[in-house]
Amino acid sequence: MKKIRVAIIGASGYTGVELIRLLTNHPYVQICQLIGNSNIDLEPRHLFNHLYNFNLPKLKKIEQIDFTEIDVVFGCLPHNVSQEIFKKILSDENNQHLKIIDLSADFRFENHHDYFQWYNHQHLALELQKKAVYGLSEINRDKIRKAQIIACPGCYPTSALLPLIPLLKNKLIENDNIIIDAKSGASGAGRNVKTSNLFCEVNNSFKAYNIGNHRHIGEIQQELSKANGNEVKVDFTPHLLPINRGIISTIYTKLNSNITIQDIKNCLLTSYEDEYFIKIVDHEISLSDVVGTNFCLLAVNSGNNKNSVIITSAIDNLCKGASGQAVQNMNIIFDCDEKLGLENTPIFP
Amino acid sequence: MKKIRVAIIGASGYTGVELIRLLTNHPYVQICQLIGNSNIDLEPRHLFNHLYNFNLPKLKKIEQIDFTEIDVVFGCLPHNVSQEIFKKILSDENNQHLKIIDLSADFRFENHHDYFQWYNHQHLALELQKKAVYGLSEINRDKIRKAQIIACPGCYPTSALLPLIPLLKNKLIENDNIIIDAKSGASGAGRNVKTSNLFCEVNNSFKAYNIGNHRHIGEIQQELSKANGNEVKVDFTPHLLPINRGIISTIYTKLNSNITIQDIKNCLLTSYEDEYFIKIVDHEISLSDVVGTNFCLLAVNSGNNKNSVIITSAIDNLCKGASGQAVQNMNIIFDCDEKLGLENTPIFP
Amino acid sequence: MKKIRVAIIGASGYTGVELIRLLTNHPYVQICQLIGNSNIDLEPRHLFNHLYNFNLPKLKKIEQIDFTEIDVVFGCLPHNVSQEIFKKILSDENNQHLKIIDLSADFRFENHHDYFQWYNHQHLALELQKKAVYGLSEINRDKIRKAQIIACPGCYPTSALLPLIPLLKNKLIENDNIIIDAKSGASGAGRNVKTSNLFCEVNNSFKAYNIGNHRHIGEIQQELSKANGNEVKVDFTPHLLPINRGIISTIYTKLNSNITIQDIKNCLLTSYEDEYFIKIVDHEISLSDVVGTNFCLLAVNSGNNKNSVIITSAIDNLCKGASGQAVQNMNIIFDCDEKLGLENTPIFP
């Protein structure tokens, strides 16, 4: 197979370097360009010592890149920035062949009012927003295959949507009683240097943040409402774990009348029976079971209250929650086996 | 003031050694007896190197103890064991003066059927069970003062009951819609040697456990129902954090009609305005703010859904959630300033 | 290529499960038997949830195994036990074809008096001890290829011997002035349930242990003395890091007269120029650069004193320090590319 020629914009953050990890394991990928706005002409191994063993292209500025020699661009940029960069790239008619796999929030919303509501910023590339597909691989595979722009879901939304979409689609749970209590490792905050991300501030501690109003609520509600056909509103609280990677979302919801816990399990088992990366399990899920992998583990339990359902969902936020799903989407687009680049056994302990 | 003569049974576990930490800081306490069933005749400093600087009594077997020279006994024993030990001690008519402050679950239930339901064990000291008071200091202070047996609450229940009792008592929230998503450090599992407590199994990971059926549901529901006057049922999920100490409970509930978030805050502010150890704060609470202290920090937020309330509650599970509250109860019983032994600034970072 | 048929004895400890991780990534290996003395008939996925995705043989007792269908046996047993088990297996004349790759200390010593000195136990399989080769892959490759029994080096010795053997062989450093200050993650202690391995005892702390008399001194001195031709004695202090995996050894030694730091670097560069798994680097080495991999990173620095050399050496104790080197040795024996099963990019962050 001809190699897929890849460029990564924003290659020196955590999602960028995770893409490098996964793509260097991919037999049909050539990493052709790494693009940043600092450390220009540096090899990645000098930015990330763990890459000592890899020969990778030096970082370049975006102005230096000839995108006609690239097949797919991964965007690892902050929201608001991403839309401007891709608008510019795609305004060049020589670049119309490009596939864009964006990891920012910029193309996740179908309605620009929603984008404005949650990101407090006028969308500047409305025509691109319309072309984009929400890149939840297992749910939107067919649309992803045909789209030019893939808006990869946020990490928290990935962990919540995978269990909830089939249940709401099949009307098994109440649509106005969904609570998502999510806990994420610190890499979710990116490689930004600020006091609250310092080792001594995060280590040995734990906290809830953005309680009741985190931006990811927007895309969760958009996708759940589409699945259910009615407006779905959720309560969502993110928490910061003193670990590097991983999200567990503990989801509380209520059975619709005449629905049993077994119906919930069966729905998930059936919905995902052909999916390699989604496993419905019976044991207590630990983050160490998924860290470093593209898997999503789901477990369904009854609560103590009548009709209560408690679902735990675990992913690696940088992998299935970001770069891994991005690679999975690339595999879908380029008609590869979806597992390529994404098979590795969890490291335990 | 004459010193309070203290004995600790089960002095070599984490709650026992935490009692030692707190009581050695207490100006009016003399630790007279440390009781165990192993390491007999050893000084605590040889079991716990961090006690190198303390002269403490050697461990003794319970048979060696003359309780007539003791004022108060702290029980740091497993449930089921505690009731038998204290039954025996109190069966001696010379020991009727003793105050018992028990940290196990054995005397927390008013109804022995509830005890059986959650602990799967016939209660063997029914007459003592009747004499016991649930030792949630701020709520039951007057009863604690007069009781012979104080059943100190579990760690999770302490974190959940302190915010919820005033709200249910004042009928500000729905009594059939309470979800407690709690996260605890590993010391909550005690110093038991089993694979799941090993460093390599807990470190770098996170998990939910006993989903929907953890034993602490029993005492939470007992106390909430009493406060509300109607039966209250809760959904509760405990999680294991890769840190030593601390619990954050994220509590989801619904406003009763015509009640506002501000009413919730006001209720807590008013209920606890004279309480030194309970603080209602406006910022995001971190566990590092309470670790090592007897404080409970509470924050009230509105959710994204109409009428949703999200309360975060943080304590140190070994201190306010166990040994600290036990010392606070001792202070109440012996009419000391409640803060004695319990004032220390959190260590940060 | 015909698949190598593998059995693992002691499959439920950390080195056993690391072997499973590596061998499931190996294209020419079939894991045929997993052998333990508990959990018989259980699939590994029920012991180790992170193996949910693998179909592996159920655990069996050693008595149930027909070794004529096996090519190579990995031993993940405690010292003293290993020699008895393998003596029994090899006493059967049908098993003479077997290759033994042992991860215990039982076959590391050429002289049984040394074994007795450090392990305080009479060696019970002297005839096997004589047949064994010390399995430091890069140093003893040719002997490993031909041997029936490979005694894989200890984790600390691997990190110390790889830099020191070439330097002592070439007489570049003083042979009576070698200090190895080593720091290891907690998995080095295995999956043994004892108080000192509990999460709360290791987390947030750090300590030196077995100061001046750790058993690994024996094999370090044996191998260094062989390399140098004169008796070499070392001072060695192991320390326990609050992380799961990884060893950094900081090695202090003195240049021989007329030798420069550059000579040291050149010697290592030359000695290991064809070695994939050993990298001599110029930057500060972090454990996160090697965790999960079979690499050994080495950095050479001058000290503040004249003639002082400070070498840092980093490996993953469970991989290059145990199971990874064991697989590398298997690749050597069976004439495979040494990298098979052992290529994976470090996960960062």
Place this chain on the structure above:
Amino acid sequence: MKKIRVAIIGASGYTGVELIRLLTNHPYVQICQLIGNSNIDLEPRHLFNHLYNFNLPKLKKIEQIDFTEIDVVFGCLPHNVSQEIFKKILSDENNQHLKIIDLSADFRFENHHDYFQWYNHQHLALELQKKAVYGLSEINRDKIRKAQIIACPGCYPTSALLPLIPLLKNKLIENDNIIIDAKSGASGAGRNVKTSNLFCEVNNSFKAYNIGNHRHIGEIQQELSKANGNEVKVDFTPHLLPINRGIISTIYTKLNSNITIQDIKNCLLTSYEDEYFIKIVDHEISLSDVVGTNFCLLAVNSGNNKNSVIITSAIDNLCKGASGQAVQNMNIIFDCDEKLGLENTPIFP
């Protein structure tokens, strides 16, 4: 006793906030001024949530302070900055009564060439440098009592000097063969926002840094040479532990002829027999034994080589290694019991 009126310059870093922790526990101290160059007019509780329970003065700029109402100023400033600030303060003749307790490196060197060598900066307050005393409390107590400026030692030097000074003074060990392998928690790097201090970069990892040339070598050698009467040179390697607090220095040295390990122990026991904060112990020292306290624990072991001595020394880098020793020095100057503000039991686990 009249309260000591304290000002802290640089109150929003880790050593500043540790001073606040200790001084709020001190019965004879009033924290009068907290001085910074940002967050002016903010109360510390808004910068450090763990101070929610304290009423402390708002941060002010140095220009706003009337130092005639202050008895002692603690300096928690970067080196190079400290000398300029204190030069300015002491140039005012109204401020001659002030005692200065400086935690920077600026006044630690007796010889400004040494300062230049290690800090690469011309000293700008030579006349103050001459007045300063090196504030290693147990060693220089008498000089500290009379000095106007106390240069508190660095954290690494404190851990190394306390065991080595008595041994070199008494000529028990070789003075040209001292290796200090030190491991510190991440708070030693301060609260500076840079990539290498981020949680995800430090967590789960470990590394040596500034190998062979760390600045603290300068002050270690100055003090050891003074103690010994001959020039002493040391090799020193600092390492970064993935914990918040604590230093263990593992020190390797050689016995002088006719000296025994017992002589070493006796020397330390005798030298420190009246010292509350220094304990010579027989067990393996863990950092958790000293974190949060002002203790220094020392253990002496023989090595494997003839005449080798291995000493482990443990302190809390922010306490005995910085702010705790500063408070101890304040107690010396103002003739208080040295333990005031500094007595608290380690928190374990």
